[in-house]
Amino acid sequence: xxDRLAAQIAFLSEADQLxxxxxxxxxxxxxxxxxxxxxxxxxxLYAFVLAEQAGPDVRIDRVLKMLLLHDIVEIDAGDNxxxxxxxxxxxxxxxxxxxxxxxxxxxxxxxxxxxxxxxxFEAAETPDAVFAKSIDRVxxxxxxxxxxxxxxxxxxxxxxxxxxxxxxxxxRGAPRLWQWxxxxxxxxxxxxxxx
Amino acid sequence: xxDRLAAQIAFLSEADQLxxxxxxxxxxxxxxxxxxxxxxxxxxLYAFVLAEQAGPDVRIDRVLKMLLLHDIVEIDAGDNxxxxxxxxxxxxxxxxxxxxxxxxxxxxxxxxxxxxxxxxFEAAETPDAVFAKSIDRVxxxxxxxxxxxxxxxxxxxxxxxxxxxxxxxxxRGAPRLWQWxxxxxxxxxxxxxxx
Numbered sequence: 284x285x286d287r288l289a290a291q292i293a294f295l296s297e298a299d300q301l302x303x304x305x306x307x308x309x310x311x312x313x314x315x316x317x318x319x320x321x322x323x324x325x326x327x328l329y330a331f332v333l334a335e336q337a338g339p340d341v342r343i344d345r346v347l348k349m350l351l352l353h354d355i356v357e358i359d360a361g362d363n364x365x366x367x368x369x370x371x372x373x374x375x376x377x378x379x380x381x382x383x384x385x386x387x388x389x390x391x392x393x394x395x396x397x398x399x400x401x402x403x404f405e406a407a408e409t410p411d412a413v414f415a416k417s418i419d420r421v422x423x424x425x426x427x428x429x430x431x432x433x434x435x436x437x438x439x440x441x442x443x444x445x446x447x448x449x450x451x452x453x454x455r456g457a458p459r460l461w462q463w464x465x466x467x468x469x470x471x472x473x474x475x476x477x478x
Numbered sequence: 479x480x481d482r483l484a485a486q487i488a489f490l491s492e493a494d495q496l497x498x499x500x501x502x503x504x505x506x507x508x509x510x511x512x513x514x515x516x517x518x519x520x521x522x523l524y525a526f527v528l529a530e531q532a533g534p535d536v537r538i539d540r541v542l543k544m545l546l547l548h549d550i551v552e553i554d555a556g557d558n559x560x561x562x563x564x565x566x567x568x569x570x571x572x573x574x575x576x577x578x579x580x581x582x583x584x585x586x587x588x589x590x591x592x593x594x595x596x597x598x599f600e601a602a603e604t605p606d607a608v609f610a611k612s613i614d615r616v617x618x619x620x621x622x623x624x625x626x627x628x629x630x631x632x633x634x635x636x637x638x639x640x641x642x643x644x645x646x647x648x649x650r651g652a653p654r655l656w657q658w659x660x661x662x663x664x665x666x667x668x669x670x671x672x673x
Contacts, residue, residue, distance in 0.1 A: 285658060288655070288658050291527050291528060292620060294527060295520075295523060295524055295527055295617075295620070296506055296620065296624060298520065298523055299505060299506040299507075299520065299621065299624070300506070300507070301516075301519075302505055302512065302516045302520075303505070303507070303509065310494060310497055310498070311491055311494040311495070312494075312495070312498070314498065317497065318516065320515075320516035320519045320520065321496075321497045321513065321515035321516040321519065323519045324496075324515045324516065324518045324519035324522075324546070325490075325493065325494065325497075325515065327519075327522070327546055328490060328493055328546060328547075329490055331543065331546060332486050332489060332490055332584070332588065333486060344539040344542075347539075347542055347543075347546070348526065348542075351519070351522055351523060351526060351542070352523075389527070393527065422490075425487060425490070425491065426494065429491060429494070460483070463480060463483050
């Protein structure tokens with residue numbers, strides 16, 4: 284048991300670094316960029332509060348576990364801003380190597396179980412993963428509206444780009460949520476200052 | 479539905495402030511204090527990884543939800559460092575008022591459900607709450623050992639105080655974990671520099 288616990292604590296200690304991975308989005312009060320650990324907490328809270336937006340096949344307990352683990356690979360691979368210009372294939376390759384190393388710190392049975400959860404999230408095919416992805420995408424726009432534009436200003440994002448990059452996954456997993464949000468986004472963009 | 483969603487998003491937006499509530503504990507790399515949002519993420523990861531340390535009556539899915547919500551009251555009430563000198567009764571009163579206001583932002587059915595989860599955590603009587611409390615207590619010592627002493631140095635904590643304040647709840651919810659950890663803490667304290 285001692286070796287097993289040592290491996291588990293080694294993984295949990297390595298995971299502390301997610302608190303130093305900075306995202307493109309900013310806090311609601313615009314005081315600083317958000318990090319990927321606190322973002323992970325916030326999207327879990329979103330998923331729990333907005334669980335009724337999910338389809339009937341979605342098991343919210345599994346969604347929470349997906350969101351708990353979804354960004355851990357960023358410790359090695361960095362955050363890939365949705366409105367940035369990172370090469371998607373190169374980023375994916377980096378994330379696969381990161382997943383091997385990071386989940387590989389755990390005892391073998393857990394390494395496999397955690398990797399399976401993360402792979403399922405990344406593939407975005409099961410109802411749980413589709414909902415988890417939609418929730419992961421819906422949080423930053425709400426922060427951006429609160430802080431005056433945030434990453435939209437920084438990356439010069441248009442409402443059409445937002446509809447495509449964010450609207451598509453949100454509509455897929457939580458269509459009523461997007462229906463509610465989109466008019467608010469349109470109104471915000473029509474008044475948003477340029478940088 | 480529109481009012482309901484507006485209330486839910488208002489709660490989720492208010493919750494963003496947990497990212498600005500600073501704790502007494504520091505990151506593993508000692509670069510800064512930890513905030514309560516990223517701490518909440520980290521203890522959920524601890525609970526998921528260390529679930530096998532829990533007794534047979536513990537439902538880990540409920541533990542994760544408790545830990546997701548456990549610190550939200552700190553947005554209004556602030557963090558109460560375990561080694562600090564805050565008046566416990568006054569702090570509890572502040573937290574009750576905070577819970578009324580913050581969970582009260584949600585639609586009524588969710589406000590009650592979330593408050594019930596938080597009340598159960600605070601009471602620390604059910605198996606789920608006892609395990610959640612033990613996990614909440616075990617993360618800071620592991621950070622402190624990583625960063626050279628952290629809040630122990632700042633508050634002049636002794637191994638006996640640690641055994642009482644941290645060992646008691648950890649032993650209650652995860653006895654084998656404390657058995658594994660305590661010799662490591664003893665060895666660390668025997669070499670810890672004073673501030």
